[in-house]
Amino acid sequence: MDLQIKMTWLHHVNPMVKLFFLVFLFIGLLLIHHIHFQFYFLLFIICIYLFMTGCRTKWLLLLSLPLSILFFSSFLSMALFGMGETTWWKLGIVHITEESFFRGLHLGIRTVSFGLLGLVFALTTTPVQLFYSSMQQLRLKPKFAYSFMASIRILPIIVEEIIILKKALKVRGYVYSKGLTGFFERMNHYSVPILAQSIRRAHRIAIAMQIKQFNGDTRRTYYYKIGYSRHDIFFTLVVTVFFLVSVVLANILPVFPVDYVR
Amino acid sequence: MNKKLTLTDILVTIVIAIVFSVIYKIWGPLYSAVSLIGLHVEQFLYGMWFIAATIAFLIIRKPGVAFIAEIAAAQGEFLFGGQWGISLLLYGLVQGIGCELVFALFRYKNYRLYVTCLAAILATLGSLWLDMYYGYITDLVWWNLTLLITNRTIGAIILSGFFAFYLVKALDKTGVTNLVRPVAKEHYEALEESER
Numbered sequence: 001m002d003l004q005i006k007m008t009w010l011h012h013v014n015p016m017v018k019l020f021f022l023v024f025l026f027i028g029l030l031l032i033h034h035i036h037f038q039f040y041f042l043l044f045i046i047c048i049y050l051f052m053t054g055c056r057t058k059w060l061l062l063l064s065l066p067l068s069i070l071f072f073s074s075f076l077s078m079a080l081f082g083m084g085e086t087t088w089w090k091l092g093i094v095h096i097t098e099e100s101f102f103r104g105l106h107l108g109i110r111t112v113s114f115g116l117l118g119l120v121f122a123l124t125t126t127p128v129q130l131f132y133s134s135m136q137q138l139r140l141k142p143k144f145a146y147s148f149m150a151s152i153r154i155l156p157i158i159v160e161e162i163i164i165l166k167k168a169l170k171v172r173g174y175v176y177s178k179g180l181t182g183f184f185e186r187m188n189h190y191s192v193p194i195l196a197q198s199i200r201r202a203h204r205i206a207i208a209m210q211i212k213q214f215n216g217d218t219r220r221t222y223y224y225k226i227g228y229s230r231h232d233i234f235f236t237l238v239v240t241v242f243f244l245v246s247v248v249l250a251n252i253l254p255v256f257p258v259d260y261v262r
Numbered sequence: 263m264n265k266k267l268t269l270t271d272i273l274v275t276i277v278i279a280i281v282f283s284v285i286y287k288i289w290g291p292l293y294s295a296v297s298l299i300g301l302h303v304e305q306f307l308y309g310m311w312f313i314a315a316t317i318a319f320l321i322i323r324k325p326g327v328a329f330i331a332e333i334a335a336a337q338g339e340f341l342f343g344g345q346w347g348i349s350l351l352l353y354g355l356v357q358g359i360g361c362e363l364v365f366a367l368f369r370y371k372n373y374r375l376y377v378t379c380l381a382a383i384l385a386t387l388g389s390l391w392l393d394m395y396y397g398y399i400t401d402l403v404w405w406n407l408t409l410l411i412t413n414r415t416i417g418a419i420i421l422s423g424f425f426a427f428y429l430v431k432a433l434d435k436t437g438v439t440n441l442v443r444p445v446a447k448e449h450y451e452a453l454e455e456s457e458r
Binding site: 067093116144194195 | 268269272273274276277279281284290295297298302304317321330337338340341345346347348351352396403425432433436438439441442
């Protein structure tokens with residue numbers, strides 16, 4: 001079943017503009033310790049994730065499943081073992097305080113926000129768009145950008161090799177040891193041939209690319225021209241409005257009894 | 263000996279990094295699942311996230327390779343929808359700098375096991391430094407914080423130190439590393455002697 005149903009306006013936003021805003025929001029969220037703001041902003045990110053990426057909801061929920069585990073793990077480790085004054089519950093090494101509980105909640109919300117923002121970017125940007133745009137807007141050297149694109153193209157071949165390796169080991173009747181030794185045996189049997197073969201292939205491709213002048217400078221011509229459009233302005237507006245509305249909502253409609261977690 | 267990175271070096275570095283970025287991506291859910299056990303058992307797995315830098319450097323042995331590999335692997339994980347999202351880029355940057363610093367300290371001429379382990383330790387330090395802001399780890403109770411730091415360092419030494427070193431050693435035996443490694447001085451000397 002296809003992941004993507006339709007292209008949305010987010011697909012047409014310049015990848016570098018998207019990346020710039022993600023980095024900006026990342027730094028912003030990292031420096032703001034106001035838990036209500038984080039909460040409201042997360043709601044907006046969830047809206048973007050669910051309704052504006054143009055993917056099937058079933059897939060979206062499946063993709064966000066690891067994030068829920070991540071939420072609980074980052075929340076629990078801080079809530080159970082964090083420092084704080086107002087004790088709620090204490091048993092042996094576990095010591096839950098009001099401060100640590102909300103700090104944990106804050107951490108969980110923030111981790112999920114970053115994760116969802118990353119997923120939004122990944123779902124609405126193709127590698128080709130990203131690297132062409134980074135060459136044209138960021139002046140990344142073509143030899144880096146094309147190396148990235150070539151490497152991503154190599155991945156399916158590597159997957160095929162892994163499948164062949166698995167079958168070959170099975171045919172030869174290889175039996176792994178039990179426990180951790182078995183795990184390292186398995187790592188060894190797969191990683192050495194896969195890496196060796198990848199290096200050989202990369203070497204051959206690099207020579208071919210060198211002959212075709214892929215190591216030239218940025219003054220080359222590009223097959224895809226990626227510029228700015230009205231979608232970029234719209235994206236900027238949406239993010240700014242969401243940001244400001246979150247700030248306002250956080251101040252007039254608090255959800256938790258604590259404002260700052262630090 | 264040419265220290266500048268050629269297209270071949272970059273492509274091989276990035277291919278290695280992308281291969282590991284797939285492993286990084288799979289490592290994420292594994293790490294979160296293990297973390298539910300508690301007591302920072304998952305930190306033993308953390309070291310895997312520095313392995314692209316050490317392996318790429320041990321294979322290509324040129325300045326900048328460790329840094330590029332770690333950034334590229336983080337970028338790859340980000341592109342494949344890694345669960346930490348945008349923060350991956352920053353962690354990749356700092357961990358890459360950590361590894362690169364150690365290799366630079368030995369003037370890119372020492373490829374021994376202890377240097378690899380040191381690189382893993384410095385990458386751990388980098389990640390801990392970011393965790394102070396990102397994960398508020400300094401607000402953990404002292405014994406819990408100590409446990410976190412120790413577990414992560416041990417994991418890093420085992421995975422990105424020992425495992426990376428022996429993996430590259432195994433790769434050396436296949437002869438594939440000779441393709442990309444810069445030719446050493448004695449090889450040129452040997453060539454001159456045979457000409458005489």
